Amino acid sequence: NHLVYTPLIKVVIKQKYWPGSSLLKISPCITTSVTAHYHKFPLASTKVDYILHINPPASTEVDTATHRLQTSTLEKSINHTSFNPLRILPIYLSIETKKYGGNIKKGDVQMASW
Numbered sequence: 001n002h003l004v005y006t007p008l009i010k011v012v013i014k015q016k017y018w019p020g021s022s023l024l025k026i027s028p029c030i031t032t033s034v035t036a037h038y039h040k041f042p043l044a045s046t047k048v049d050y051i052l053h054i055n056p057p058a059s060t061e062v063d064t065a066t067h068r069l070q071t072s073t074l075e076k077s078i079n080h081t082s083f084n085p086l087r088i089l090p091i092y093l094s095i096e097t098k099k100y101g102g103n104i105k106k107g108d109v110q111m112a113s114w
Contacts, residue, residue, distance in 0.1 A: 001049065001097055002028055009050060009095070025055045025089070032083040035075050051086060052093040066090065 006028060013024045029051050056062040069078045070088050077087040 002030075005049065005095075005097055009052075013052065023054050023056060024092075025053055027051045027053060027086065027089075029083060029086065032081050032086065034080050035077070035082045037075065038080040046096075048094040048096040050095040051089075051091050052095070053086065053089040053091050055089060 006026070009026050013026060028049065030047060030049055032051070033047050054062075056066065066078055066088055070076055075082040075087075079086055079089070079091050081091075
């Protein structure tokens with residue numbers, strides 16, 4: 001899965017194809033889940049394969065605001081996950097790869113929680 005999708009996603013967000021998008025980054029995160037505070041469903045929390053996030057340059061207003069928001073939350077995260085590397089990176093897209101067929105209800109819960 002990772003060997004197939006990572007190169008494809010990197011091509012999509014590569015700066016030469018999307019001028020001015022150097023802030024856009026990808027993080028494989030197959031072990032990351034939604035924190036209990038945000039997961040309000042009777043089914044177990046699910047994970048996604050990739051997180052696309054914004055990586056603001058240091059010493060900017062966005063960076064300052066991000067740190068302020070992070071310190072104000074219980075999980076010390078600006079996102080709905082407490083996965084340490086993503087705590088200060090604003091998530092703009094979550095990607096879960098699925099095979100055809102699969103559990104529709106689980107997919108709906110996953111879509112709603114992420």
